Amino acid sequence: MSSSRLFVLIPCAGFGHRAGGVQPKQYQRLAGSSMVAHTVAAFRALAGRFAGLAVVVSPDDREVQTALPRFPADSEFLLRVGGVTRAATVRNGLAALRQKGAGAHDWVLVHDAARCLVTSSQIEALIAACEHDAVGGLLAQRLADTLKASSADSRVTQTLSRADKWLAQTPQMFRIGMLLDALERAGDAVTDEAGAIEAIGLSPLLVPGSAQNFKVTFPEDFALAEAVLLGRRKAIA
Numbered sequence: 001m002s003s004s005r006l007f008v009l010i011p012c013a014g015f016g017h018r019a020g021g022v023q024p025k026q027y028q029r030l031a032g033s034s035m036v037a038h039t040v041a042a043f044r045a046l047a048g049r050f051a052g053l054a055v056v057v058s059p060d061d062r063e064v065q066t067a068l069p070r071f072p073a074d075s076e077f078l079l080r081v082g083g084v085t086r087a088a089t090v091r092n093g094l095a096a097l098r099q100k101g102a103g104a105h106d107w108v109l110v111h112d113a114a115r116c117l118v119t120s121s122q123i124e125a126l127i128a129a130c131e132h133d134a135v136g137g138l139l140a141q142r143l144a145d146t147l148k149a150s151s152a153d154s155r156v157t158q159t160l161s162r163a164d165k166w167l168a169q170t171p172q173m174f175r176i177g178m179l180l181d182a183l184e185r186a187g188d189a190v191t192d193e194a195g196a197i198e199a200i201g202l203s204p205l206l207v208p209g210s211a212q213n214f215k216v217t218f219p220e221d222f223a224l225a226e227a228v229l230l231g232r233r234k235a236i237a
């Protein structure tokens with residue numbers, strides 16, 4: 001690998017309105033730890049690979065210290081610069097990471113706090129696929145189901161080809177300088193890092209992820225995520 005370093009940035013400043021809980025979903029407990037603690041653990045398992053790991057929370061966050069009791073450790077940063085949108089949180093976090101010494105040419109892996117089932121091997125696969133790429137890329141999943149387009153009243157208007165469709169996941173890995181520049185140009189409309197990179201005319205690489213790397217979004221997702229976490233624990237016991 002070149003002399004570029006790898007950083008991790010975990011946006012953790014959302015609320016989780018679709019999840020419908022009374023606290024931000026990333027702080028809800030699953031299998032004995034907060035959701036974000038599971039997410040951080042997957043990256044800590046590869047700690048030697050990363051020059052720094054940052055978790056970005058809202059400026060008024062009062063729960064992160066309980067959710068992540070031993071954070072930040074060495075080379076870890078708690079950044080209280082979360083924004084109103086995910087794009088703003090990532091943008092502010094990257095700017096703060098630059099101030100802490102990350103270089104424009106260094107790579108960053110941006111990963112949702114709410115994707116707590118990501119595994120170290122999935123992270124390694126993304127790094128291996130992207131570290132020599134000119135653009136960077138993201139984990140993504142091919143569609144398992146038939147894809148329909150609809151009208152406003154939920155009537156099918158068309159069955160779409162799924163041959164060229166993927167569901168975007170995270171981590172998404174790009175050069176810090178290029179990503180920050182792209183996000184600054186894109187504003188708040190983009191829903192992922194790849195979208196900002198696409199908007200400057202580049203084509204991120206799609207790296208096969210896993211259906212288990214889903215984003216906990218709706219109330220029913222919590223039980224499924226917990227079952228997967230407990231199943232993995234049983235498998236290694």
Ligand SMILES: Nc1ccn([C@@H]2O[C@H](COP(=O)(O)OP(=O)(O)OP(=O)(O)O)[C@@H](O)[C@H]2O)c(=O)n1
Pocket residue numbers: 010011012013014015016017018019026056082083084085086087089112113114115215216217
């Ligand atoms: N202003 C925001 C919004 C989202 N996120 C983070 O981005 C990730 C993915 O976002 P999503 O699942 O959409 O989370 P929420 O915005 O919290 O969910 P909702 O849209 O249901 O409120 C989560 O880890 C979330 O904490 C963030 O850091 N800052």
Ligand SMILES: C[C@](O)(CO)[C@H](O)COP(=O)(O)O
Pocket residue numbers: 086112167168169170191192193215
């Ligand atoms: C970044 C992401 O997880 C990729 O699928 C997704 O775009 C976040 O989407 P949301 O609309 O903020 O839930």
